[in-house]
Amino acid sequence: METTPRPTPVEEATIQVLLVEDDERLARLTARYLQEHGIIVTVSASGTDALAQTSRHTYDVILLDLMLPGRDGLEVCRELRTRTDVPIIMLTARGEEADRVLGLESGADDYLPKPYSSRELLARIRAQVRRARGKAGPTSHPVHAGRLVLDPRSLSATLDGKLLSLTTYEFSLLRVLAERVGRVLSREQLLDLVKGSADEVFDRSVDVHIFRLRQKLEVDPRNPRLLKTVRGAGYMLATESEAES
Structure with missing residues (x-):
């Protein structure tokens, strides 16, 4: 029987996620699942809107779809990297190695092919938060x-x-x-x-x-x-x- 991964103490603080996804149904289902597990989710349907959102608000993780109308995920990812080090998980139906490399070269921290498990997505978000909050290793000393x-x-x-x-x-x-x-x-x-x-x-x-x-x-x-x-x-x-x- 599968169980949802439990948050560690470092994850007890509220996690805020920006979900950039133009598929309305997928965005709604993903946001609902994450919200049920204590994540605050803001949904954006385009790259232009996502960039505007990140100018006004601070997020712990950005979930970025590769195939977006107008400015695609790669372009948005590159621009985000010029202004913030927030963890970016790229979501895409393209699962080939070349596509993954391109996403990582554009500045993404992780890459999750569609269709993905909501449970796995939650685990990856929490993993990025652990790293970003300085809990990735055994010591916090310089x-x-x-x-x-x-x-x-x-x-x-x-x-x-x-x-x-x-x-x-x-x-x-x-x-x-x-x-x-x-x-x-x-x-x-x-x-x-x-x-x-x-x-x-x-x-x-x-x-x-x-x-x-x-x-x-x-x-x-x-x-x-x-x-x-x-x-x-x-x-x-x-x-x-x-x-x-």
């Missing part, structure tokens, strides 16, 4: 890794004292690597350690997020010195001596 400092309480990271602009997923991924500096982690290990990553997330999505992190960390992203690839094994955040060599 993590130091050479010139890099991460503060789980504020979800902020600095490199050489300069603030980095990271999404919640990028922060969680970088935190996992920073807590294990000098250690090689496979894609599978990274997916497992970044708490809240959904079963549908595939290992190549890690490559996309690593690519985006390198754009923000490295002087020359094509020749990374901090976030290194170990061929056939995975990724590693280099120690200071390794980064300088």
